Amino acid sequence: MTKHDEARRAFLVGAAVGAGAVAGATLVPNALAQTQEAPRTTGTVPPPAHSHAGGPGLGAFFNSEDAATVAAFTERLMPGAPGKPGARDADVLNYIDLALAGAYADLQYFYRRGLASLDAYCRKTYREPFRRLSAGQQDEVITALEQGKASEFSWPSAVAFFNTVRTHTMEGMFADPIYGGNKEFAGWRLIGFPGAQVEFTAADMQSSGPFTRLPIVGLKAKAS
Amino acid sequence: MATEKTDVVIVGVGAAGGILAAELGKAGMKVIGLERGPRLTTQDYEPHDELRYFQRQDLRPNIKRQPVTWRPNANTRANPLPLQNYGNQVGGGTVHYGAVSWRFHEDDFRARSHTIARYGASAIPEHSSLADWPLSYADLERYYDQAEYELGISGKAGNLQGKKIDGGNVFEAPRRRDYPLPPLRLDQGAILFDAATRKLGYHPFSTPRAILSEAYQDRPACTYCGFCQAFGCHVGAKSSILVTKLPEADATGNFKLITGAMCHRVNSDNSGRVTGVGYYGPDGSDNTIEAELVILTTFIYDNTRLLLLSKTDKFPNGLANSSGQVGKHLMAHMMPNVYSMFDDRHVNNYMGPSAQKHTIDDFNADNFDHSGVGFIVGSQISVGTGNLQGGPISHTTTASPPGTPRWGTAYRDYLAKSFTRQVAMVAQTENLPYSDQMIDLDPDVKDAWGLPAPRLTYDWRRPNELARVEFMMKKMEEIGRTMGAAQVWRAPLGPGAPGAHHEGGTRMGSDPKTSVVNRYGQSWDVPNLFIIGSSTFPSMSGFNPTLTIQALAYMSADAIVNRYRKSPGSLL
Numbered sequence: 001m002t003k004h005d006e007a008r009r010a011f012l013v014g015a016a017v018g019a020g021a022v023a024g025a026t027l028v029p030n031a032l033a034q035t036q037e038a039p040r041t042t043g044t045v046p047p048p049a050h051s052h053a054g055g056p057g058l059g060a061f062f063n064s065e066d067a068a069t070v071a072a073f074t075e076r077l078m079p080g081a082p083g084k085p086g087a088r089d090a091d092v093l094n095y096i097d098l099a100l101a102g103a104y105a106d107l108q109y110f111y112r113r114g115l116a117s118l119d120a121y122c123r124k125t126y127r128e129p130f131r132r133l134s135a136g137q138q139d140e141v142i143t144a145l146e147q148g149k150a151s152e153f154s155w156p157s158a159v160a161f162f163n164t165v166r167t168h169t170m171e172g173m174f175a176d177p178i179y180g181g182n183k184e185f186a187g188w189r190l191i192g193f194p195g196a197q198v199e200f201t202a203a204d205m206q207s208s209g210p211f212t213r214l215p216i217v218g219l220k221a222k223a224s
Numbered sequence: 225m226a227t228e229k230t231d232v233v234i235v236g237v238g239a240a241g242g243i244l245a246a247e248l249g250k251a252g253m254k255v256i257g258l259e260r261g262p263r264l265t266t267q268d269y270e271p272h273d274e275l276r277y278f279q280r281q282d283l284r285p286n287i288k289r290q291p292v293t294w295r296p297n298a299n300t301r302a303n304p305l306p307l308q309n310y311g312n313q314v315g316g317g318t319v320h321y322g323a324v325s326w327r328f329h330e331d332d333f334r335a336r337s338h339t340i341a342r343y344g345a346s347a348i349p350e351h352s353s354l355a356d357w358p359l360s361y362a363d364l365e366r367y368y369d370q371a372e373y374e375l376g377i378s379g380k381a382g383n384l385q386g387k388k389i390d391g392g393n394v395f396e397a398p399r400r401r402d403y404p405l406p407p408l409r410l411d412q413g414a415i416l417f418d419a420a421t422r423k424l425g426y427h428p429f430s431t432p433r434a435i436l437s438e439a440y441q442d443r444p445a446c447t448y449c450g451f452c453q454a455f456g457c458h459v460g461a462k463s464s465i466l467v468t469k470l471p472e473a474d475a476t477g478n479f480k481l482i483t484g485a486m487c488h489r490v491n492s493d494n495s496g497r498v499t500g501v502g503y504y505g506p507d508g509s510d511n512t513i514e515a516e517l518v519i520l521t522t523f524i525y526d527n528t529r530l531l532l533l534s535k536t537d538k539f540p541n542g543l544a545n546s547s548g549q550v551g552k553h554l555m556a557h558m559m560p561n562v563y564s565m566f567d568d569r570h571v572n573n574y575m576g577p578s579a580q581k582h583t584i585d586d587f588n589a590d591n592f593d594h595s596g597v598g599f600i601v602g603s604q605i606s607v608g609t610g611n612l613q614g615g616p617i618s619h620t621t622t623a624s625p626p627g628t629p630r631w632g633t634a635y636r637d638y639l640a641k642s643f644t645r646q647v648a649m650v651a652q653t654e655n656l657p658y659s660d661q662m663i664d665l666d667p668d669v670k671d672a673w674g675l676p677a678p679r680l681t682y683d684w685r686r687p688n689e690l691a692r693v694e695f696m697m698k699k700m701e702e703i704g705r706t707m708g709a710a711q712v713w714r715a716p717l718g719p720g721a722p723g724a725h726h727e728g729g730t731r732m733g734s735d736p737k738t739s740v741v742n743r744y745g746q747s748w749d750v751p752n753l754f755i756i757g758s759s760t761f762p763s764m765s766g767f768n769p770t771l772t773i774q775a776l777a778y779m780s781a782d783a784i785v786n787r788y789r790k791s792p793g794s795l796l
Contacts, residue, residue, distance in 0.1 A: 077631040084636060103280070139632065146630075166631055167621075174616035175275035190636070191643035193574060193616050196272030198458075199447040200575040205411045208569040210644065219271055 060101035085186035095172030095181030114161035120152040233515040236522035238316020240777035242465030247781035249476030258485040261313035269456030274615035283320040289672035296683040310523040315466035322453035322579020323434040326767035333357040355762040358734040367775040376463040378405040379432030395585040413647040414582040417607035420706035434463035490534040524759035525678035528729040544747040553657035556722030562700035564709035574614035580606030588766040598691035603653040610648040623715040651696035654766040683720030727761040
């Protein structure tokens with residue numbers, strides 16, 4: 001891992017933990033410890049899509065406050081727990097940050113507006129931005145978005161914003177780690193997906209038990 | 225701005241175009257194939273990447289560059305569809321499809337007359353334009369056989385020259401010989417489905433697929449990796465046009481492929497003949513091909529769009545459209561899903577070819593008595609994966625059970641449990657044709673070349689169609705419970721937009737007043753223009769269309785080589 005990668009990770013993990021300190025403090029250390037037990041592999045964290053000179057404190061797209069908001073939001077959508085990796089463990093924030101700087105660049109304005117509306121709604125309802133609310137309050141807010149009951153949204157609508165963040169959270173959990181999420185196969189471990197196996201045998205397909213043969217295979221990484 | 229001359233130009237080198245390129249080239253005709261997308265190789269499909277190929281649809285048309293719009297009826301404004309299910313490269317949809325390869329039933333070719341004979345004319349909905357085909361199963365049988373053996377299809381016969389065989393599809397039409405390859409391997413979902421449907425008195429079998437169960441024609445057998453529908457095959461075991469007919473076409477020395485070529489017009493002269501086509505190159509250049517014979521083999525949208533874009537003073541309603549039928553009778557399969565989750569066993573549904581794995585045909589076509597059910601024709605019912613693709617991102621897009629939210633702790637725990645313990649069933653319901661379900665040119669939305677987008681006007685939610693879906697949902701729930709699933713639930717139905725597989729737009733028939741082409745896909749109005757593909761289907765059957773498209777392509781190639789060539793410009 002290059003120094004730059006470490007700095008970038010430090011930023012994103014810092015943002016995630018910062019949010020988690022309020023949003024899910026009791027869950028985070030256990031969940032992180034769980035994935036840190038997994039063997040380290042090289043290549044699971046891809047190089048950033050864009051170079052920048054700012055060092056720690058800057059992602060490829062989000063500013064630090066938006067990063068904390070997205071980290072908190074996605075963790076509520078896919079909460080981590082001991083033995084059950086969540087969005088923070090999978091580095092879903094990193095996935096979305098890189099996607100918005102690249103493949104989903106046409107959604108940058110969608111996210112900026114959506115995040116602004118989200119904080120406006122939270123300030124109006126709870127007098128605090130989303131990232132500073134308790135986990136229970138955050139769940140109330142997300143429920144209001146999902147049901148289209150949150151005020152302060154125009155474009156994107158609350159429902160559209162919820163659906164998009166949910167979709168991107170699932171992508172960050174379960175897409176190949178080369179895209180910056182699913183860190184150390186956290187998402188695939190959660191659900192028991194062995195990844196891009198080249199072949200399944202007749203015996204594999206005859207079994208009604210769990211498939212446990214290792215390694216898990218990704219595009220650039222393998223892990224046992 | 226290039227001009228080339230050739231005998232034949234084929235627009236769209238997919239399921240049908242690839243076959244015609246090889247067969248006409250072998251007969252010594254000089255063929256140019258135009259393809260909008262790139263030509264990729266088996267090695268290009270080595271990355272098993274669900275985000276790229278399933279979620280971001282890398283093998284399908286870019287919906288921003290190549291929009292297709294949809295509206296439920298003529299009184300509403302059309303909006304671009306968020307997803308398109310055809311191909312966008314050499315090989316077309318056969319590169320990413322699930323490779324399900326059916327012969328239609330004998331009754332599928334005479335759905336109108338058969339329905340009237342058995343149930344009376346009133347059984348056909350008043351507004352339906354259901355019509356018989358201008359050919360019979362017997363006319364097509366030898367070409368089905370040719371396609372199965374040349375391409376490489378795996379399955380088990382259920383009706384060998386009239387003899388019914390248990391373990392195959394006993395409802396299939398008689399075939400001259402068995403499949404060239406034995407059925408693909410069983411997986412857990414298929415084992416459960418087979419046991420349950422047999423218990424219920426139905427007749428399950430391994431779905432015939434264009435996937436090699438054993439090595440064949442220098443290609444290796446399937447590895448059951450599971451990255452199948454939505455993906456290209458990384459070993460070339462999927463019998464796509466890319467690895468079957470394209471190498472044949474290349475070997476003739478008579479075939480030239482032009483990729484990155486967006487055909488925008490079929491040119492015609494005042495005598496009423498077509499003279500070739502115009503296409504935009506990847507550099508934006510506008511080029512011309514002069515040809516004696518023009519064959520359109522694009523997906524149904526572009527077969528219609530090209531005819532409408534090619535209007536002249538002589539053809540003011542669009543080329544080949546004196547009947548006024550171009551664009552009409554759009555059909556698509558609805559794909560209602562039922563999910564079944566188990567507490568006490570794994571299914572590991574991500575293994576093996578991911579589309580409709582095992583099937584019952586008991587409720588398709590007129591294979592059962594429709595008296596009192598409120599609809600005609602039917603559906604295949606198959607077990608497989610949600611979205612026909614078994615990866616984890618796909619799983620998160622399917623409906624969770626009633627009472628389980630779509631996010632949060634309960635959803636996380638549902639995913640952790642269900643991913644390896646859940647199967648999907650899908651009913652591929654045959655929808656009837658209606659003349660007001662159609663394709664035309666969008667007056668507002670343009671594609672990246674400035675051409676009007678194809679606009680679909682379509683709403684499947686008609687009484688016959690709704691009754692058929694409800695009937696099949698109940699059957700799937702019954703099978704799910706019989707499998708012993710702890711939970712069985714329906715996916716919610718979508719809006720009225722067309723589902724999978726599209727048919728219609730350039731209907732074939734035996735009367736030039738009510739159809740666009742004859743049984744060979746030859747235009748009634750312009751005899752040196754052929755249109756071949758599912759756009760010519762007068763009805764759709766409950767089966768996937770590709771093998772029938774391919775059998776028709778073989779039949780047309782035979783007719784062009786052995787008959788049309790002797791008197792070019794005459795109607796076959």
